[in-house]
Amino acid sequence: MPWPVFEGHPELFTPDRAPAGKDVYFGVALRKDQTSGKAENCKPTRLVWVDVDLADHPGLTGGLHKDTLHQTAPEELAEYKAVLLAQSINTLADHGLSIRAAVDSGHGVQLYLAREYATDQADTERFNRALAHLLGGDLKSTDLARILRVPGTHNLKNPARPLPVQVMFTDETATVTDAALNALPQPERAAPEPIERRDAPAPLPQPGATSHERYAHSALAREVERVRSTGEGGRNQALNDAAFNLGTLIGAGILDEVHARQELTEAAQQAGLDLGEIRTTLHSAISAGRLKPRDLTRVGQRPPTAGRGTIGKHAGQGSDTTPAGVADVLATLPDDKAPSLAQYRDLVLADFHDSGQVYRYHQVWRTWWEYRQGVYVEVPDEVMSQKVDLTLQNHGFTLKNAQVTEIMVKIGRDPMVGSRIVDQGAWELNTRSGILDLASGDLYDHTPDYFSIIQSAAAYAPFQVSYDWLTFLNQAVPDEGDRELLQMFAGLCLTGDTSPQRALLLIGEGGTGKGTFTRVLQTVLGNLATSSAIENIKDGSFLVGTLVGKRMCVVSELPRSFDWLPFKRITGEDHISVDVKNKTPYTTKLDMKLVILSNVMPFLGDDVSNNSLLRRFLPVAFNVRPAEQDPTLIDRLTHPDELPGVLNWMLDGLRLLQERGMRFPSSESSSLTREIVEESNQVISFIRDECRYTRDVTATSGELYDEYRKWCGTNGHKPLSAKGFSKQLLAAGRYFGKTLVRERIRTGTIFHHITLSTSPGGWEGEA
Structure with missing residues (x-):
């Protein structure tokens, strides 16, 4: 839509017309004249809009407070806003809506949608409220007289770090219908804040709890x-x-x-x-x-009755529907003209049925799957197209590629073939023996009616024990508490549950058993497990698609310099954007738990001062090297006869984790965690060696930084920048449980409660 103009108003707005040092806004609805900016002086408008602020989406930003966002680096904000825009576009698309334009407002995005025609103020504001409710936008920005930021200017909420207001996306042809907008739910009136009560804490869930x-x-x-x-x-x-x-x-x-x-x-x-x-x-x-209710479709999910086969039915009952055979379909084909696409579809499905071939199509992922020995295995599009083409040729029909493609579309829409979800719920495990209900312990027969794409390589034998596995664990991990933690995490990897929001970090030199541990778990899990470089697990990566549906992912090593945002989003149960080559992207939550291997103490860099990152790690040390390496150990532990015993060990770990309310013990105060922190923040060692903590002293940032640089030279460390040093200095104080206060004064910056000293101390709990 063109920029609105009226008599006496410039036809073209340029940024140089904006007052210096001022935020610039425009009224979305054109005013009748210049006498007032209120709603009664606004003309009807085709536009509806929503103002979505990052501060209202802490799940996306890792929980950053609004004040913190105003100090966050523009590059990091840009990543958050790109994800926010992609999520908003996908959510709107699910409701048949598309945006005309998106504007980067500095700390969020402002979305504009164009209706087919303008009506009145009530409709505009009602539609705006529905959009704000749907996308978690600002309900205070839904009135007709609202003014929003002008692209080409700057957001000056933090004058020291102006952010450009700029167009992120446009589609000049996009329009939305009032019918689609009317279908959106309206926000409920805010309920009065409940009165606090002082009841006893809720008891632990009973065994029969949902x-x-x-x-x-x-x-x-x-x-x-x-x-x-x-x-x-x-x-x-x-x-x-x-x-x-x-x-x-x-x-x-x-x-x-x-x-x-x-x-x-x-x-x-x-x-x-x-x-x-x-x-x-x-x-x-x-x-x-x-305003952003949690998606619970994957929590305790059970397959729908029609899709369970023998799950919850008598053994062998299976599906209640039998497709027609080839002879029946051929008898219905016309003699005087070519069959319709639907008839070709029925012929292909009948041929598949008669030959014992079973296929499913995932309508969200747009992928084909073939049933083999209790699990569906992905079939490339080209192979599936060839199979359909050859099937029709075998019955005397030679079609063009475009027709074959249309037939495949119809097959994918058939209710017996197409599905938007897999049947396997988060607490169901497909084993070699059948489908195991992890909550009840019941085992059900395999059936092609149960759409499962992942399967454990182990059979389920409830009373089998793997003594070789237990012996290995006792030798590799002498600490009983660490073995228990490993067992609970291994049990969690049997499920699609990610609610504990933790990742396992195994640290030790080569030959100490951490690789053997993960190799055995990967063998038990089969295609439930995978591996990936951690830097590949990010929004928009084609490689993310290979992780969908997996329950464990092994990361073999951490890079020295790494952006931890994707890691925090995965462990934080955020949705990730998945790009599919030549297909429509989609967003999903990854069910996998990360197991990270490291031969040395991982270096967390600036993120070491982020407590929310450290809380997500469960570190375990593998530091016992056997006197002699056993070259047969891996083969013995991964032998098919041993896997059921290892699976039972994992199931015992899952039951133990359930008994503890799905909560792992805190690792923040463990000696291993403290080693990780000290390795990543060299300033901790500096203040321990060169400084004293005293309540009534101060030191300038300059003298501390100069002495720190000398200390780095003596100890062979590369010094941080002055800015990085100040940040890590505060974090180092917190590490010792001390609060260092930074104060800006006329002559520079000083730190309270710390001083350089020839008799350093006062950090380790001293007075």
């Missing part, structure tokens, strides 16, 4: 512990993140809001937060979370 109840209880316990254990400096941010995450479960209808508020309030008070601050944070974060 999967959603177990999931909600585990999430509540995890978030409460997260708030309670956060140290000074990150407490309100932790509360904001926890409240938002639980708000998504409240919005999904599986968590009681009153109880969640009570538990979070008590945890935040124990962490030292003020009650008024707690109430403010809870109100805003839970409200934002409610």
